[in-house]
Amino acid sequence: MHQALRDQQTASGAQLAPAGENGVTIPLTFDNDAATLQAAQNGVALYDRTHWGRIRVSDSDRLRFLHNQTTNRFEGRQPGEGCDTVFVTSTARTLDLATAYMLEDAVLLLVSPGKQAELIAWMDRYIFFADKVKLDDITTETAAFTLVGPESAKVLEVLGGTSLSDEAYGTHQEITLAGIPVRVAVGSGVAIAGYTLIVAADQAADLWQALVEKDAVPMGETVWESLRISQGRPVPGHELTEDFNPLEAGLWHTVSLDKGCYIGQETIARLHTYRGVKQQLWGVALSAAVEPGTPVAVDGQKVGVLTSTVKTTEGDRGLAYLRTKALEPVPEQVQVGDATGTLIALPFVSHDYP
Incomplete structure (x- = not known):
């Protein structure tokens, strides 16, 4: 159902990753990575999330x-x-x-x-x-795109939609963009202004083309990975595993502390009540490339583990879970394998108890 979209992206220069176990191919890059990062910060980038569930x-x-x-x-x-x-x-x-x-x-x-x-x-x-x-x-029946960047609202307005710019995160409505019915929601998936768009699969290629024609810069998976690590968005298999809980991941905004019973509620309530979050997710600026899974140490003592890494225009960056007690005070430098690292606060997560 998404082949027309992939054909269009390939024709415009997308390099596709080999199909995985589920047979899904995704654009790795549009050979414009530097321009895409600049657009996400100062203009508008367009990320294809059709392979998301x-x-x-x-x-x-x-x-x-x-x-x-x-x-x-x-x-x-x-x-x-x-x-x-x-x-x-x-x-x-x-x-x-x-x-x-x-x-x-x-x-x-x-x-x-x-x-x-x-x-x-x-x-x-x-x-x-x-x-x-x-x-x-309904993954194959629909497609999903995200506009990332401060100019995202202008793209919607030019295509005939309203920006929802004054609405709360997650607010959504069906809007006609370039003659196509699209569900538009506030939020880019990272801590940068933007919108998530969900459309019928058979109209995805037309919507993608309309957005690109209004100067939304296509973003491949390589740039998204760089963006999500620099922002601190955790993902399954790396930061979201059975080794960690949502409070350790800094996802306080996803947790209702007063809604009553739900799966996992007793543990989360206890961690909140007794301030028992034992580790926290941090960004790390690395002096060299290091593999995920590498221990993080301070003064020769292991204090955590690296969970994701990526090479950016500013150097190697990573995400790591670190023991809370080792962050009192926050160390000036950490050792990650053969590399040294400087800790960086992450916009997408919070370390503060509400």
């Missing part, structure tokens, strides 16, 4: 069900609202960070690439006989 949760118990299965509050939310939430295990270990959009008759979940089948199977375990909840994988 999309799940439709419907029927009358959908809000109660998600309220009980994830970290954020769903009961009482109205159509047009949205929020980030985390799927966790019974011991509050992270499975995935998702964005939820409340529709009139369903909740649309945007989840990490390749995670939709796993999360549907996970949720299905908790649907009991009397529950009115339906789960549908």
